[in-house]
Amino acid sequence: MSTATKNTDNREEVRAVAEAALTPEIVAFIADCVKGDHVQSQLIRVLHKVQGHYGYLGPDQMDAVAQLLQVPTSRVTGVATFYHFFRLEPRGKYMISVCLGTACYVKGAERIADRLQEELGVHFGETTKDKLFSLEATRCLGTCGLAPVVMIEEKVYGGVEPDQIPGIIGKYTKMAQEEKKA
Amino acid sequence: MNTTVLNTYQGLVTAAKARLTEAYPENITRIQVGSATCENAAGAQEVWQEFEKSIRTSGRKDIVLHMTGCTGRCSREPIVGIFVPGKMPVKYQQVDRDKAHEIFMHHVLGGELMGEQVLDRPTSAPDYQVLVCDAQHCGCCVNGSTVKTFREQLAIAGLDAAKVQIISTGCLGFCSMRREANTTSVLVRPDSIVYNVKTVDDVTRIIGEHLKDGRVVQDLVSNEASINEGFFDLYGDVVFFNRQKRIALRNAGVINPESLDEYIQYSGFKALGDVLAKGDPDWVIDQVTHAQLRGRGGGGFPTGLKWKLTRQNVKKECYILCNADEGDPGAFMDRSMLESDPFSVIEGMIIGGYAVAATRGFFYVRAEYPLAIRRIEHAIAECRKNGLLGKNILGSGYSLDLEIRLGAGAFVCGEETALIHSIEGERGQPRIRPPFPAESGLWGKPTVINNVETFANIPALLVFGADWFRKVGTEKSGGTKVFALAGKISHTGLVEVAMGTTIREVVNNIGGGVPKGKALKGVQTGGPAGGIIPAEFLDTPIDFDTLGKMGSIMGSGGMIVLDEDDCMVDVAKFFITFCQDESCGKCTPCREGTKRMLEILERITAGKGEADDIEKLERLAMLVKNASLCGLGKAAPNPVLSTIRHFRAEYEAHIHDKTCTSRKCKALISYEVDAEKCVGCTMCARNCPADCITGVRKEPHKIDKGKCIKCGRCFDVCRFDAVNRL
Structure with a gap:
């Protein structure tokens, strides 16, 4: 190691900044991942963990992950943008996922999707202005027996008709309002 | 023979049996509730809670709740089974909180059957049911037809046909047992007795002694457990189930997926014990090769050969991977297997690992399957605790540990080299083969990748014999295939049938045909990479090769039924949209080709099709097919090519007459x-x-x-x- 590197070593400082951008739990999780061999192979797992907490992958978090795992930021960004599962924007309070798998499609999922976009006034991948709903299309939730299927957060609605959409959305809007009041 | 291994395994079996006898004594009433993603989505968890509450308030100590995975009868979920000792098992369909309460009060406590709610509504409540195996190797033995003989003798004996029900079923799986030639196996419920029947005399004895007087005919009883006995004992009276042949799904809906004991009870880990005791990896490879097991992930590559090739390359390190990145829209076989019977997949993986001398194993699972992930995590932990994973497995000296890696929603990661990149923490893009993973895979080491279903078949194949497994299938492909039956079909669900079964049998007999009296138009197999088989080819036996000849593929097993309301151009557009969206972008033919094909299809469905669009599509499709880097691109044009081939007239109507005969395309109606x-x-x-x-x-x-x-x-x-x- 040359002297120049030694003198400008700010590793601890950088590390502290990175750790501050994440929760202690995630930092500990990453510290655990780094112990094994082939550290980079843990990247996707770590990103899942980060998204699980924040709901999306922000630039600060991605930088921090790159720093703590010691992989280039470009690689983290590359992976985060490649996989559909990772979101780079904050999401709404309720995530509405419309299944566009084959079984749902032949049973009319497209009309459900159209109606949802119309009722919410957003396209797929967008969030409503009141930050209440995010709408996304998913590929097969594996519950083809109930097609067509819409999932809101963890709750699965099966055999959905377009006319039920306003009612279902209304329920969540009301729920949010009541939560606000309380 | 390594006796340490056999003794260790026997120790596990004895301990498991002891614990199960304590948990489920003979006189106990069992309420069984399914618990897979689909069951839960339909409300199974609420039903479970309701029963819990009911049992608690009733104060009864002889009623227990039993959790299972899913049986695969999706459209009727949640399914609840009631098992009262000495009574016929009853399955209720589409149970909710209220129904659960009623079932508990009337049936469990009151002993009164609620006929209207029973799965497939049986017409009578018989005292006995005799399930007669009617499959090719069994059925026609006694006097031409065992079923007929039973019915005739029953009439002679003067027994009421409503009281003793004779049910002809598909293969009960008893052919997996050692027994005399030319015998038919019959299962008598609710006593769960299996008889081997050979002559008319045997039939009259069973009727006279057992069905009339209630005495078991001891000398005809089979003492060996068949592969499906547990399954048929529970579900044998339902047509949807009894026309199937369950090997990979043998434990689904029968055992608790979170109980190692219950898995062991049904010959679980017996194959692993035998293999490690024998200590000969070449024997394992020989067996798998002889059984003609072909990869169930889609490619259909012979599993034995894959293992052999990998083994040859192993120097020091080698990896075994389980591909559980089930990205096909409309396919959920792997999810169900992992959620309903994770141990069998793990056992298959350890055996595979031993055969190729793998040092580490990885599950690559879709992140969209949280329950499946939890169940595998749990199963791996249980196996470690019991010496079935980790260092020195069962005292054999062989060590292997499994880890889970999550996918993140990229269809292309089902391709083996892309999957490897994804495990390495890279973008999931495929690379040129060769070198194949068998030579240079994960971190440059020899690597075996098999699908979930392939692994699930391995233990059964070894326990019940490679010969039997081979006999089940067709000439070139042994065993069964699981299909996810969905779309315009009465009984949506998971269906496992022997290779060589016709599509008609699956769709019409098991699946119950197209609902609302509509006409069947075609069956889409193989997911986005597959093709559509039109109605006139329904009698085609299902096999890797026959489907290939018709322009489709076996794929991982999605089977979507389409009726007269489905527009074939629109369906082709749907699949191309999918492939275009999922194209990883690495190679030009796939990235650009699918995009241009989609543009043409969009134009056609919008009523702006041009005269030479079909030719353009065909030319592009062939180009994408021939020049793409990986399987995704090579197969992406299949839906287009197969619809043009079988439904050209529909394309022409869209382009020339600007009409959509199925009235699906918005712009044309x-x-x-x-x-x-x-x-x-x-x-x-x-x-x-x-x-x-x-x-x-x-x-x-x-x-x-x-x-x-x-x-x-x-x-x-x-x-x-x-x-x-x-």
Whole structure:
């Protein structure tokens, strides 16, 4: 190691900044991942963990992950943008996922999707202005027996008709309002 | 023979049995509730809680709840089974909180069957059911037909056919047992007794002694457990199940997926014990090769050969991977297997690992399957605790540990080299092969990758014999295939049938045909990479090769039934949209080709098709097929090519006549009010989002076609069938 590197070593400082951008739990999780061999192979797992907490992958978090795992930021960004599962924007309070798998499609999922976009006034991948709903299309939730299927957060609605959409959305809007009041 | 291994395994079996006898003594009533993603989505967890509460308040100590995975009868979930000692098992369908309460009060406590709610509503409540194996190796033995002989002798004996029900079933799986030649196996319920029947005399004895007097005919009883005995004992009376042949799904819906004991009870880890005791990896490879097991992930590559090739390359390190990145829309076999019987997949993986001398193993699972991930995590932990994973497995000296890696929603990661990149933490893009993973895979080391279903078959194949497994299938492909049956079909669900079964058997007999009396148009197999098989080829036996010849593929096992309302051009567009979206972008033919194909299809469905569009599509499709880097691109044009091949007239109607015969493509249809039928209820006008319907109350309405956005809401809301879709 040359002297120049030694003198400008700010590793601890950088590390502290990175750790501050994440929760202690995630930092500990990453510290655990780094112990094994082939550290980079843990990247996707770590990103899942980060998204699980924040709901999306922000630039600060991605930088921090790159720093703590010691992989280039470009690689983290590359992976985060490649996989559909990772979101780079904050999401709404309720995530509405419309299944566009084959079984749902032949049973009319497209009309459900159209109606949802119309009722919410957003396209797929967008969030409503009141930050209440995010709408996304998913590929097969594996519950083809109930097609067509819409999932809101963890709750699965099966055999959905377009006319039920306003009612279902209304329920969540009301729920949010009541939560606000309380 | 390594006796340490056998003794260790035997120790596990004895301990498991002891614990199970304690948990489920003979006189106990069992309430069984499914618990897979689909079951839970349909409300199984609430049903479970309701039963828990009911049992608690009743104060009864002889009623227990039992959790299982899913049976695969999706459209009827949640399914609840009631097992009262000495009584026929009863399965209730589409149970909710209220029904659960009723079932508990009337059936469990009151002993009264609630016929209306029973799965597939049986016409009578018989005292006995005799399930007669009617499959090719069994059925015709006694006097030409065992079923017929039973019915005749029953009439002679003067027993009421409503009291003793004779059911002809598909293969009960008893052919997996060692027994005399030319015997048929029959299962008598509710006593769960299996007889091997050879002569008419045997039949009369069973009727006279067992069915009349209730005494078991000891010398005809089979003492070996068959592969499906547990399954048929529970579900043998339901046509959807008894026409199937369950090998990979043998434990699904029978055992608790979180109980190692229950898995061991059904010959679980016996194959692993035998293999490690024998200590000969080449023997394992020989068996798997002889059984003609082909990869169930889609490619159909012979598993034995894959293992052999990998083994040859192993120097020091080697990895075994389980591909559980089930990205096909409309396919959920792997999810169900992992959720319903994770141990069998793990056992298959350890055996595979031993055969190729793997040092580490990885599960690559879709992140969209949280329950499956939890169940595998749990199963791996249980195996470690019991010396079935980790260092020195069962005292054999062989060590292997498994880890889970999550996918993140990229269809292309089902391709083996892309999957490897994804495990390495890279973008999941494929690379050129060779070198194949067998030579240089994960971190440059020899690597075996097999699908979930392939692994699930391994233990059964070894326990019940490679010969038997081979016999089950066709000449070139042994065993069974699981299909996820969905779309326009009465019984949506998971179906496992022997290779060589016809599509008609699966769709019409097991699946119950197309609902609402509509005509079947075709069956789509193989997911986005597959093709559509038109109705006239329904009698084709299902096999890797036959499907390939018809322009489709076996794929991982999605089977979507399409009826007269489905437009084939639209379906092709759907799949190309998918492939275009999922193309990883690495190679040009796939990235650009699918995009251009999609543009042409969009143009056709929008009524702007040009005269030479079909030729353009065909040319592009062949180019993408021939020049793409990986399987995704090579197969992406299949839906287009197969629909053009079998449904060319539909394309032509869209392009030349600007009509969609199935009335699906928005741009090519219009809505009109039938003035004769319209009573002027104003329902359509009130629901029209474009305000294009006018008319006075109690007088016929009219749609302004210029303003109409063709959302179809008027068509849906009209209660007088007065809105026509043209």
